[in-house]
Amino acid sequence: MHLLFATSIVPDGALSSGYEIANQAIIDALRRAGVRVTVLGFGWPGKPPSDPENTILLGSLDVRTDVAPLQRKLGWLANAVASGLTFASAKLRIVSDETVRQAIAAAGPFDGYILNSVQMAAAFESLFQDRPSIFVAHNVEFRSAAENARAANGAFQRLLFRREARLLEVIERRLCRNARFVFTLADEDRAELGVASDTRSVALPLVTRSQLPAHQGKRGIDCDAALIGTWTWEPNRIGLDWFLGKVVPHLRNDFRIRIAGSVPAGVSSPHPGVTFVGRVPDAQAFVRSAAVIPLISTSGSGVQLKTIETFELGLPSVATAHSLRGIAYKPANCTMTDDPVAFARALERTVDQKVAEVDGSDFHRRQIAALDLAVAGGLARLGAGAHEVAA
Template sequence: MHVLFATSIVPDGALSSGYEIANQAIIDALRRNGVRVTVLGFGWPGKAPSDPENTILLGSLDVRTDTAPLPRKLAWLASAVASGLTFASAKLRVIPEERVREAIAAAGPFDGYILNSVQMAAAFEDAFRDKPSIFVAHNVEFRSATENSQAARGAFQRILFRREARLLEVIEKRLCRNARFVFTLAEEDRAELGVASETRSVALPLVTRSDLPPATGTRRIECDAGLIGTWTWEPNRIGLDWFLGKVVPHLRADFRIHIAGSVPAGVSSPHPGVSFVGRVPDAQAFVRSAAVIPLVSTSGSGVQLKTIETFELGLPSVATAHSLRGIAHKPRNCIMTDDPAAFARALQQTVDQAVADVDGSDFHRRQIAALDRAVALGLATLGAGTREVAA
């Protein structure tokens, strides 16, 4: 079987965001099921695809809103309004749809599409109607947009998010309706998208890498708590705001918190132990340098890849209930609470008691096996030709 994996940004090997990690996990699972995968999409400027022989580039494109100059943001907004597309999909309309059709034809014979998330699928929706498809819903985007509008810090931003939510609810449900099958990243999202039937969808248990690195022995602790993420993405920003505003005030003054990743302007904390360290060269080394990992998601949908990575590495953690969406097994060194004061106490107790790491390899093996079985269910709707996956 040969599938065309249509995505906004093609993998380049960096795996610097949860979206990229999830994409690679799904592509790897497809290939473990014996499927030939050709990836179609845009590349980051200056970055080459990680698998150029099986990638068709539509051009290079920087889709980040937070670093875009004002004229580009206004152009994206004008394109979105004129086309009736969402802001995210309008960013991709830098080439005509005919160029996408030509790229599809250049892929050669294939059996169907994997439409990876709503952005690309909606930007060139008509171009993907000639073959059966599986739609990958990374999140319930309209629900996230609604939550973002409620948390918006200005009237204009609130209006934009409300517009996105209205459009996304129609688009996502249409993409689900037209697809042969739907992959979600959290069990709860299946019902939210109206595809809860076992013949219509399955939730994918994800991993952050196909093979876990060997255990490296004793960790060198450089801070009490470590958080890393793309904080400019609004659902992540909401969780960070909750942590800094509600949890951190309950922590003692000598509790050291390192926050890595791109942080939007205006995010700060008066707590003397909070340090914003920016981009780090090795995300795994960073989280391994923390005594405990706060998992602070409070909004959005889908699954939290940072939660999965923490569990794969066996690191002690304190998590909100929302951070555990899509997780079937909570390790014994993870404490779950949504109460800010209790969250702070759990962080301090974990550090004070030097809670030990656990072996994350069993969690990883279970996730891989379940992921491959789930992907096989979807592939069966596109046709025969995949090998049987062992239980």
């Protein structure tokens, strides 16, 4: 079977965000199932695709809103309003339908599409209807947009998120309805997207890498807690605001917290132990240097890749219930609580008691096996659809 994997940004090997990690995990699973996968989408400026022989580039594009100049943001907004598209999909309309149509034809004979998330699928929706498809819903985007609207600081930003939520609810339900099968990243998302039946969807248990690295020996602890993420993404920002505003004030003054990743302007903490370290050269080495990992998601949908990575590495953690969405197994060295004071006490207790790592390889093996089984089920549904089209 040959499938065209249509995505906004093609893999470049960096795996610097949860979205990119999930994409690679799904592509790897498809290939383990014997599928020939050709990826279609845009590349980051200056970053070649990691698999150029099986990638068709539509051009290069930096889709980050937080670093875009004002003129570009206004252009994206104008395009979104004029076209009736969401802000994220409007960013991708830098090429014509005909250009995308020619790129699809260049893939050669193929059996169906993997429509990876709503952005690309909605930007060129009419072009992906000639063959059966699997839609990958990384999140319930309309619910995330509604949560972002409630958390927005200004009236204009709130208005934009409300617009996104209205459009996304219609688009996501249509994409799910038109797809032969739907992959979600959390079981709870299936019902919210209207595809709860096992004949219509399955939740994919994910991994952050196909092979775990060899055990790296005893960890050197440089701080009490470490967090890393793309904090400019609104659901992540909401979780960080909760942690800094509700949890950190209850931590003792000598509790050392390092926060890595891009942080929006205005995010700070008066706690003397909090340090923002920006970009780090090795994310895994960074989290391994902490005595405990706070898993702080409080909004959004889908699954938390940081939770999966923490469990794969066997690191001690304290997690919100939301951080454990889509996770079937919680290791013994993970404490779950949504109460900010209890969260702070659990962090301190984990550090004081020197809670040890656990072997994450069993968790990883279970995830890989369940992922491959779920993907095989979706491919069987897609294959039946391809045969119907051929007939």
